Amino acid sequence: MSTRIAAIAVATFKEALRDRLLVLVVVFAVAMVLFSRVLGWLSVEDEVKMVHDFSLTGMSFLSLFLAMLVGASSLAREVERRTVYTVLTRTGTRTEFILGKFVGLVGVFWLCLLGAGLVLALWVLTWGGSIGEALVAAMIGLMLEAIVLTAVALFLGALAAPAIASVGTFAFYLIGHGTEALRELTDQGKNPDFAAVYSVLYRVLPNLENVNFINATTSGRPVDWGALGAGALYVLCWTSVLLAGAIILFRRRQF
Amino acid sequence: MNSVVRAHDLHKTFRPQAFGKPVHALRGVSFEVAEGECFGYLGPNGAGKTTTMKVLTGLMTPTSGTVSLLGAPPSDASARSRLGYLPENPYFYEHLTPMEALSFYGTLSGVSPSDVRERAPRLLDRVQLTDAKDRRIRGFSKGMRQRFGLAAALIHEPSLLMLDEPLSGLDPAGRRLVKEIILEEREAGRTVFLCSHVLADVQELCDRVVIVHNGQIARSGTIHELLDGAPRSFELIAAGIPDDLKDEIRAAASLFREAGETVTARLPGGDSAPDFAARVHAAGGRVLALVPERETLESWFVRVIQSENGPSDVARQRAMAAGGGA
Known part of the structure; x- marks a missing residue:
């Protein structure tokens, strides 16, 4: 990584860490983790399973909210505050600027996820659960999801106003977690006329379930690390395409 | 270059x-x-x-x-x-x-x-x-x-x-x-x-x-080049000027002030101001100061913009030239 990308990443990381919105979102995620115990009491299922499910889902929302609230407005804020003027008139390229912003944002989002994950681990241990490889796999999946959500937020932030970029990131998240339903529709063969359409959509639309290993924490089955590796490659492909798009858009931008 | x-x-x-x-x-x-x-x-x-x-x-x-x-x-x-x-x-x-x-x-x-x-x-x-x-x-x-x-x-x-x-x-x-x-x-x-x-x-x-x-x-x-080296006007400060000469100076001046026997007059550039100073001296008066006033970039700027825009825009340009924006 070039020193310029690293410098921009560090500045982005520090800037995002001091964002009050970030504190609010992290407090919300930690509250969800802690609240999961209450649901465990109310649930007829295994209490620790509820803690896992609810907390990890909450952490997935944490990634989404961070991408929507911090990532999607990141570029617009640089332009609005005109800090971009003092950066882009130096030797760095706009490509380096986008990559630096991406690395910095992913860094801060990962830090938040790891913090919430640590709270979850302590919480699970407190209530008699254990930390296994399934929880590690679920955490890695969430961190991969954060990567692609950050790339979406930056891409849409380079394309449109922050509010639209936030809504677009939310839509990407919803679609990403709903794509699996298309495969089920195809497999069930209920609408054979639309099977081809479902099949194409399933392949074209993002599928965040490829890195969703939350269920693995409670299913009792061993973690399929190969599937996680394939999911990581899948996410990195999407991320590369989105970042390339963000770079192309940002290089054409007039300030 | x-x-x-x-x-x-x-x-x-x-x-x-x-x-x-x-x-x-x-x-x-x-x-x-x-x-x-x-x-x-x-x-x-x-x-x-x-x-x-x-x-x-x-x-x-x-x-x-x-x-x-x-x-x-x-x-x-x-x-x-x-x-x-x-x-x-x-x-x-x-x-x-x-x-x-x-x-x-x-x-x-x-x-x-x-x-x-x-x-x-x-x-x-x-x-x-x-x-x-x-x-x-x-x-x-x-x-x-x-x-x-x-x-x-x-x-x-x-x-x-x-x-x-x-x-x-x-x-x-x-x-x-x-x-x-x-x-x-x-x-x-x-x-x-x-x-x-x-x-x-x-x-x-x-x-x-x-x-x-x-x-x-x-x-x-x-x-x-833009401001031209020659003074655009002179400020003449003199005392003990005979009345007839004082009237001539008043007629030529764009600004004239009299305090006691001291007269302050803004006279156009060229030879008139040095001429008046010489005549005051010759008439027994005292020339206290003869200060050339050259055009500033600010007044030149306003003049240029005025010529580009027409006189209606002068006030706005003056405000801008003074640093207050327009």
Whole structure:
């Protein structure tokens, strides 16, 4: 990584860490983790399973909210505050600027996820659960999801106003977690006329379930690390395409 | 002339709305800035100054025309590596201290960490921010940000300094400091491209100026050429003037004041004022002072813009020339 990308990443990381919105979102995620115990009491299922499910889902929302609230407005804020003027008139390229912003944002989002994950681990241990490889796999999946959500937020932030970029990131998240339903529709063969359409959509639309290993924490089955590796490659492909798009858009931008 | 900046037939057209009327911000702007000179780029608000600066620094691409910055287009990183740019009302990453921010900008400009460590304290001392070196920029006043911006523009020891309103928001001591730094940089051989509304400062700092108006170059030349060396008027202060001569002076003067036996009169340029002074002396009076009044850049600027716009715009231009914007 070039020193310029690293410098921009560090500045982005520090800037995002001091964002009050970030504190609010992290407090919300930690509250969800802690609240999961209450649901465990109310649930007829295994209490620790509820803690896992609810907390990890909450952490997935944490990634989404961070991408929507911090990532999607990141570029617009640089332009609005005109800090971009003092950066882009130096030797760095706009490509380096986008990559630096991406690395910095992913860094801060990962830090938040790891913090919430640590709270979850302590919480699970407190209530008699254990930390296994399934929880590690679920955490890695969430961190991969954060990567692609950050790339979406930056891409849409380079394309449109922050509010639209936030809504677009939310839509990407919803679609990403709903794509699996298309495969089920195809497999069930209920609408054979639309099977081809479902099949194409399933392949074209993002599928965040490829890195969703939350269920693995409670299913009792061993973690399929190969599937996680394939999911990581899948996410990195999407991320590369989105970042390339963000770079192309940002290089054409007039300030 | 070895040109450091060369703009040729620059056009920039904006279309604020998809099907709206196009706005022609630049309409065939051409100029060159020679190596080592301090070049003033002036114009009323909306004339196209900021657009030109953005095109020159690569923040914006022209609709047509060419720009060369230190022999290369602004998109070329090698050109930007020798450019020190201070934007108008600069903003920086608020959470950084000046030392951290100088390190950040130094890294972005390809300065080695050891050079940054050596230059940063010296630059902060030069802009009188040593005492604030560990404070976050967020708590800086406008003047402190401006001075820090100048330090950030100098961290990589650029060949060309492009300064957009560098004296804005500064107190008198800060203005004096920044002007001294600009003059020192020019003395050190750097080329300075200065955009400012404060025309008295431009007159003090710049060798040559260009006035841009409605996206076109209205006038250009050296300060000496543009202002013409001859006095535009004289102020004559004299005492003991005979009444008949006093009446003649009153008739010729654009301004006449009498306090006791002392008369103050503003007389037109040319030979009349020295002639009156000689006649006062010959008549037994005392010439206390004969002060030539030369045209300032400010009054010249207002005159040029007035001739471009017509008299209706004079008040607005006067306000702008005084630094108050328009």
